[in-house]
Amino acid sequence: MTTWIIQTDAPGDGPRLAVKDAIDVAGLPTTAGCRAIAERAEPAAADAPVVASARARGARIAGKANLNELCMAADGVNPWSGTPVNPLDPSRVPGGSSSGSAVAVATGEADVAFGTDTSGSIRIPAACCGIAGLKTTGGRVPLDGVYPLSPTLDVVGPMGRDVAAVVLGMGLIEPGFTPVPYDASLPVARLRVPGVDPAIDAAVDDALRRLGPFADVTSAHYEEAATVNGVIVSAEGWEQNGHLLGDPAKLSGRIHRRIQQMKDVSEAGMLDWALGARKTLRAELDAILARHAAIALPVLTCVAPEPDEADESDLLLTALTGQVNVAGLPAFALPVPLPGSHLPASVQLIGPAGGEERLCGLAAALEAALA
Template structure:
């Protein structure tokens, strides 16, 4: 069972089927966080995570808790203990993580909506790898109480679905009453980052051109410098939250390495990184005051093989929007000849999910078949 860590009884009547990443507490269930060490020490959750309140109130049926990479740390989607979900579009390629099980459950039709978490791309990356839609929400918009922390100031909860309309429905479960904006973006800022496959860029450009929305080339000069701040904050907050797991039997090598890196971070480095984050947030906010949304690919190339992903920069185009705290939506676009459809990433201002939804709907209506 590589998609599911635990499956529940099928719904008694037709309705929305929800897959919940096993980093999100459900009352009476153990939250494994994809880790044998966590599972073996955990007690059943006393209450649901707050983000599930809308799901429960809606009458939607939670069909299971899904596999993830250990403790949400890796963006690959693999898990040596609970199994690695198979990418349904290209079984030899990674499924993407850390919300791998939720993405594959949706992509294979075993759930209508998946709930995942995204700290550096963990909703958007598996959405891109599996040819579906995923939304990283604004930092703090969806409550994180009861959600396993990786880096609490970067962690977000967001929905995955097979299409944009499904993600909008999922956002309505996380925030009852959510609706999209009346109109899409008036101006899109086209962001280009060095090292992206030109064929990926071409597919993104073609998708944007199909909408007729004006597109303007933009830059974020602080991009490279912001990565240092992101990396330091992630491992520092991982260490702060989970230092008691260092050296514990059952913790995998990748997480162990992250904990050891976090232990070495100095207070001076933390202070420098927080200052770098503030500068980066101001830079992104300033650009998003000039254009309505930003557009760029979600991944710099096709997803790598599961047998050889080392060195692939999976979070290159996603992580810095967690650092900025802004929402970002990943969606497939028409890209004939690719094993997996190219994924376009739309980035909006803080609390701009409504605008992202309207803009993504405009894009999807121009090209209904992404393959």
């Protein structure tokens, strides 16, 4: 039951949709996976626009899916609402913060799921559970009715067992969404970042070769932008959630410490630096994307870790993902084979702003090449 905060039994024959419990569903409370929020949460008066759109397209709400407390971690572990079980290996974390959304899809309890992503929270659980997920362009999908962590970084996006299910999810959000077939005349740019397990890097390279030649590229700012993400999340997260420090008994110890750290970072006066670095990263990635179909790199530096390997800072899990939120670009996470392992690797394909249609076409071509 730890996959869900609330399960529902919606009639009909439309796709079963799991909704992360940070997104409003009419008649149900939104808990954000947190006791402090749950104890005062009233049933939502209306669906969030993304849910209303999905319902209008015939989706059946399967329930509100579990998540990391307040969306503030990336391992999927929640001491209050429970931790969803990774269906690929119960000894490994499911990833987060959209943990229940990923597990519901991976176990077949939902056909598609909606998650949120601030520093990788769609892509990380997708990678851990061996499914697909799409972090959308910043601002493309309305955030009304979505619990805020960092409003300038937060996005909503779909998760599914394969590319077709993710496309279905985008169609529930945006009627008429249609992938654009991959244009092989534009090479994929392969970005390499230090600290990745060589076997993971090799798996991503092997997968990309199925599509054809790719071009190695470098970034002077990608690594640094992980810190930029942390500064922005801290400044905005403190503004959104700082009031919860007044009721520490209703927060887990980790999240209480994290909110205190947000306060400390906010008071350090680093936000102006982070906003300047954000523009620099976006300009650099835009320049690469002007000459390439997408930028490819792993989602994770390693396979899904065991709980005691996922450090409190989340740096092991978010080392490669939060930069995409800083840049405001879309990114598609797709599992790829990892020879010698029962767990997959996952590649993230980063596209230009507003380029989800082409990104889904590229992901479909890669998925077909791997079949």
